Amino acid sequence: MSNTPETFDTSKLIVQELHEPGIIDADVKALYSLFAKRILWIDGNEVPGAFQMNTAWYKKAQPRDPLFEEHVHDYDELIGFFGSDPEDPYNLHAVIELTLDGVAHRLDKTSMIFVPGGMKHNPLRLLEVEQPIFHFTIVTSPEYSGETAYNVKSE
Numbered sequence: 001m002s003n004t005p006e007t008f009d010t011s012k013l014i015v016q017e018l019h020e021p022g023i024i025d026a027d028v029k030a031l032y033s034l035f036a037k038r039i040l041w042i043d044g045n046e047v048p049g050a051f052q053m054n055t056a057w058y059k060k061a062q063p064r065d066p067l068f069e070e071h072v073h074d075y076d077e078l079i080g081f082f083g084s085d086p087e088d089p090y091n092l093h094a095v096i097e098l099t100l101d102g103v104a105h106r107l108d109k110t111s112m113i114f115v116p117g118g119m120k121h122n123p124l125r126l127l128e129v130e131q132p133i134f135h136f137t138i139v140t141s142p143e144y145s146g147e148t149a150y151n152v153k154s155e
Contacts, residue, residue, distance in 0.1 A: 012047065015046060018041060019046055020038065031062075034062075035060045035061065035129075036057060036062075036135075037059065038054065038055070038056045041054040041055075051139060051141060053136060053137065054137055055134070056134075057133070058132065066123030067126060070121065070123055071120070071122060072118060072119065074117045075139050075140045076114070076115065077114075077138065077139045077140075078112060078137065078138040079115065079135075080111070080137075081133050083109075083110050083131065085131060091109065091110075093129075094126065096108075096133075097125040098122065098124050098125075099121065100121050101120055101121070102120065117140075
């Protein structure tokens with residue numbers, strides 16, 4: 001960054017409060033709150049120049065199945081699911097099903113998944129949740145255009 005400390009307020013690079021993007025509508029927020037707690041979201045709108053990352057705790061199985069729909073985007077994505085037991089950090093204490101390029105994978109261990117740009121991925125299903133799961137996604141784009149992933153279905 002070409003700005004010097006005298007001309008640039010570096011505190012603007014730090015995000016400590018949740019500001020969800022406009023793509024997440026009220027119905028999705030209400031549904032999400034039944035099983036998860038979003039922690040923080042950062043993107044190029046929140047911090048100019050940043051790529052997109054969001055974090056959440058998944059507390060129980062979701063009330064609809066699947067949680068997120070199959071979709072594809074042009075940018076790479078990294079998805080993480082971490083167990084919350086510090087004495088057994090690789091045990092997810094949950095079962096998640098994530099589909100990559102049409103192949104469903106059942107995850108019961110702490111996992112990081114690389115999704116290359118252009119690869120169809122999801123649906124995502126939280127099948128069992130015994131303990132909270134720390135979840136994150138990172139995309140190599142300043143914004144996440146997940147309208148198709150966040151489709152709200154009637155139950």
